Amino acid sequence: MIQARGASATPLRILSVAAGPAQELVELLEQAEELPAPLEIVLFDQDKGALAYAWRRLKGVIDRKWQKRVQVLFLNESIKRLLRDAQLFAGFGEFDAIFSCGLFDYLQPSTGVVLTRNLFARLAPGGKLLIGNMVPENPTRWIMEHHLDWQLIYRSRAELSDIARRAAPAGRLQILEEETGVNPFMELTRD
Numbered sequence: 344m345i346q347a348r349g350a351s352a353t354p355l356r357i358l359s360v361a362a363g364p365a366q367e368l369v370e371l372l373e374q375a376e377e378l379p380a381p382l383e384i385v386l387f388d389q390d391k392g393a394l395a396y397a398w399r400r401l402k403g404v405i406d407r408k409w410q411k412r413v414q415v416l417f418l419n420e421s422i423k424r425l426l427r428d429a430q431l432f433a434g435f436g437e438f439d440a441i442f443s444c445g446l447f448d449y450l451q452p453s454t455g456v457v458l459t460r461n462l463f464a465r466l467a468p469g470g471k472l473l474i475g476n477m478v479p480e481n482p483t484r485w486i487m488e489h490h491l492d493w494q495l496i497y498r499s500r501a502e503l504s505d506i507a508r509r510a511a512p513a514g515r516l517q518i519l520e521e522e523t524g525v526n527p528f529m530e531l532t533r534d
């Protein structure tokens with residue numbers, strides 16, 4: 344649960360890293376009946392087409408339900424820049440929530456550590472960083488690998504936790520499960 348900061352007019356600031364089509368945000372905004380605070384969302388992705396597609400989908404629901412309550416910004420960049428430049432997001436201020444799904448499954452552990460560290464540094468006090476990674480028990484793994492040639496770097500919960508601890512020893516760590524049980528998230532809270 345992400346807590347609103349101060350008065351409910353203070354925006355909650357959210358960063359989605361490797362946002363892709365932003366399906367989870369479209370669903371959240373479609374399903375929510377109210378928002379605890381205005382939202383400022385930054386979508387970060389190297390693929391301009393994915394950002395344009397995400398915007399077309401988000402604009403529909405924002406225009407219909409959340410005019411003036413939800414603002415979306417776009418950052419069309421590669422995480423390679425963020426790995427070199429920890430200040431890449433400095434101009435965007437601090438975030439209450441940063442999340443990434445479908446990216447760490449392609450990163451070597453050392454890259455994952457640096458990226459986690461740089462993202463954790465962008466959290467506001469009380470903010471949460473959530474990063475997902477598929478576990479080796481993924482039941483569709485063999486289809487993905489043998490029929491689709493889709494190779495991921497699978498990680499156990501212990502390996503995911505190890506990246507979190509190396510990147511942000513001061514962060515409060517928890518492993519969160521989603522309903523399928525194959526894509527756990529590390530959650531690092533900045534106290």
Ligand SMILES: C[S@@+](CC[C@H](N)C(=O)[O-])C[C@H]1O[C@@H](n2cnc3c(N)ncnc32)[C@H](O)[C@@H]1O
Nearest residue numbers: 361362363388389390393420421422423444445
């Ligand atoms: C598997 S999709 C995941 C999309 C979304 N997060 C989801 O869970 O559905 C991976 C996304 O990561 C983006 N991506 C891959 N490498 C990246 C990089 N180096 N920098 C920024 N974005 C990257 C791709 O453009 C793509 O949109």
